[in-house]
Amino acid sequence: MTTVYWSTFTHPTFRNDLLFIAATKEGLCRITWPSETFEILKIWVEKQIPETPLTEDEEFVSPYILQLKEYLDGERKEFDIPLDFRGTTFQTSVWEQLTKIPYGETRSYSQIAESLGNPKAVRAVGTANGANPVPIIAPCHRVIGKNAALTGFAGGLRIKEKLLQLEGYHDYTKQGHARFQF
Structure with missing residues (x-):
């Protein structure tokens, strides 16, 4: 059990x-x-x-x-802990792609969809990204719009921006859905 x-x-x-x-x-x-x-x-x-x-x-x-x-605390750039993803096969594949985004870099939703071999699955990638059960460790904060906008974030855009800044990434625009402005 x-x-x-x-x-x-x-x-x-x-x-x-x-x-x-x-x-x-x-x-x-x-x-x-x-x-x-x-x-x-x-x-x-x-x-x-x-x-x-x-x-x-x-x-x-x-x-x-x-x-x-x-x-x-700015003392770690990579995680080496095991993950027990619980979700659909598609969600799990998205979350595994998140773990491959290097510290201080970002990817767009469309880049992740392309990396999965399904370039039309941009919205599905966004939905899976939003359902990520282990944020930060599977760094969903590193996913931004292809126009460099912060877009949505379950933890709130303030947190997304803080995490990107912690990693030294500043090449984004402070746009996002109003419902994530907390």
């Missing part, structure tokens, strides 16, 4: 708001945004890994939290 272990994490990048970090024995499976509650994590686990207990275990989750903290 699979168990999902979880703990919490705070960092000044997120105004010290709470994030929930969850992992299975296979790897990191979920990072919430500060705007998401424990209930959101619980619902996600029930949907993606039915009948799985959620167990608070700071020690089990600590290697994942450590690498996330090192990244946010």
